[in-house]
Amino acid sequence: MTLAEPAAESTTGALPPKSRVKRNKIKTGEGRLAFMLVAPTIALLGLIVGYPIVKAIYNSFLSDSRKLDPVTGQFLEPGAWTGLTNYKHWLLQECPSGAGKTISCPTGTLGSQFWSSISVTVGFTVVTVLLETIIGMVFALMMNRAFKGRALVRAAILIPWAIPTAVTAKLWQVIFDPQGVLNKVLGTEFAWTSSQWPARSAIVIADVWKTTPFIALLILAGLQGISADIYESAKVDGANAWQRFTKITLPLVKPALAVAVIFRTLDVLRMYDLPAILTQGANGTTTISILVVRQLNSGIYSASALSTITFIFIFAIALAMVRLFNANIVGTPGKGGK
Amino acid sequence: MTAVAHSSTAVASGTEIAAAPKRRFKAGDVGTLLVIALIIFWCLAPFYWMVVLAFRDTAFTFDTTPWFTHLTWENFRYAFDTTDNKFGRSLVNSVLIGAVVTALAMAIGVFAGYAMARLSFRGKGLILAAILGASMFPGVAILTPLFQLFAGWGWLGTYQALILPQISFSLPLAVYTLTSFFSDMPWELEQAARVDGATPGQAFRLVIFPLAAPALFTTAILVFLASWNEYLLSSVLSNGNYKVEPSTVALAKFTAGPHVVPYTQTMAAGVVVTIPLVIVVLLFQRRIVSGLTAGGVKG
DSSP: OTTHHHHHHHHHHTOOOHHHHHHTTOOSHHHHHHHHHHHHHHHHHIIIIIHHHHHHHHHTTBOSSOEEOTTTOOEEOTTOBOTTHHHHHHHSOEEEOGGGOEEEOOTTSTGGGHHHHHHHHHHHHHHHHHHHHHHHHHHHHHHHHOSSSHHHHHHHHHHHHHSOHHHHHHHHHHHTSTTSHHHHHHTOOOOTTSSHHHHHHHHHHHHHHHHHHHHHHHHHHHHTTSOHHHHHHHHHTTOOHHHHIIIIIHHHHHHHHHHHHHHHHHHHHTOOHHHHHHTTTTTTOOOHHHHHHHHHTTOHHHHHHHHHHHHHHHHHHHHHHHHHHTOOTTOOTTOTTO | OHHHHHHHHHHHTTOOOOOOOOOOOOHHHHHHHHHHHHHHHHHHHHHHHHHHHHTBOGGGTTOOOSSOOSBOSHHHHHHHOTTTOOHHHHHHHHHHHHHHHHHHHHHHHHHHHHHHHHOOOTTHHHHHHHHHHHHHSOHHHHHHHHHHHHHHHTOTTSHHHHHGGGHHHHHHHHHHHHHHHHHTSOTHHHHHHHHTTOOHHHIIIIIIHHHTHHHHHHHHHHHHHHHHHOOHHHHHHTTTOTTTOOHHHHHHTOOSSTTOOOHHHHHHHHHHHHHHHHHHHHHTHHHHHHHHHHTTTOO
16 A cells, blocks of 8 residues: 555656646546546556557558569568558458469468358357356356355355466366266267367367356346345246246346356457367367467568457457447446446 | 346445345255256366376376375476476466566556546546456457567567566456445545545545455455466467466476376376465455456446
């Protein structure tokens, strides 16, 4: 706490020039104080998130390779302006060939994996979020009903959440080994991580294991806000269990559920750790994030285009989902129960 | 809806679940208990298996006996052996990086969290959305340009290259969680201080800051956990330099030499990385749950 005090003094020192204050019409002391308190956060995020993203967008229009300038007939060094070439490379699968022409990217190159990595990522997202929501809902309903073992369940449920994803990946790698405990228990001889669908299922299972508890906790918090009186009066009015679930529980838990689903969706869309460690992205488990990291060492400007595409893609999905669920994810204080 | 929002605020502020109405034992309760047992098994079985293997002789890696057999400390000794791996060093790095990231995020985020929760000013919703948006960016979106920048500055494989990018998610996390906590605090005391002639700044420092200590502590734990678990940025920006890489990166490339699959040894290392977290989480579980759900139940 003593540490924080000098920081407060220094933000006072960084007062904005008067003209700016006037332009923003912050007249009250509160407005000025708020500006001083928020400014360091905004400045730092601008530096560490905003600036790199702008730089990536600029970089995405530059060329990784030396190329022939058709006007002067001279070779341009890497880093020259190249327009939409990098985007065409990823989106339209155009790879350079000799004499400044483009061909369709040959199989096996990073460029040819773009659309498959998009569909793998979207597939993971749809399947894991769906499974996590359904299982998480069951968990939460049960935890809400059980009064004796609740502390124990809550402790147990936090453990998968607390384990780092890197450890989770290693842990499931051992479980999924052809000679591992899962095959022995199931009596199967699956090579879980070395063919396409088993490898994908392995990642879905590991991810569902790790994050269902988190969703269950969010839903449980929503459930605990529902007054028991509502259920009682519904019972009196003759509503059966299924009606009580669909007509009372679901609508009232929807805000908490929407936030959980949106957070998880955005999280799975950028999934990297689990497939990168568990399957090294092999056998049809290359997500977009893995593709970007692989591209880093074989052309930074092309990687910039790819990461910009990823960013726009996820941002668009985020916006669409917030609209769809009409969710107040910002959780603006004071607007709690609109 | 108002009733829902009201009682969910009570949950978010960490108060225990309201006393349940007394119920008679019914057949359905057996089913509930079974599902509860299933949930506990689901959550703990893989973790339990990791601990069992960590203490098991390598020769019996694929033995499926479900309890501790062929006990040995050899896996842990190997995990800290510096011939093939630099695991011990990576733990120190993780603590160091986590501590600096947490201190930075908290020192800056606490002011923004206060302003968001307490002060009314223009553009607040927009700023909160921007901060939240910043935390949802895919890591690769900032990784690509940072990789290029840091390569140019000779920063790849340095502590600053691992610490600074983590601000991108830890600062929004801190601001977001603190905003939720601060919104639920007894602000009448601040009003009282203001009436007694304190400025908003004094009311913050002298009245609210001491009251907010538990919220700060919980937020700091969440931020530290997030930093401890980070892998994507660290694995690329550490650039293979074992002197700075955190434990997640060291664990991912854990090896026992060519053609050997070091399962039991890796599990031992995994247990070492995980046990401190499990202890912290179990000690502070009530606070952590309230911190995690604080934002979620506000809608």
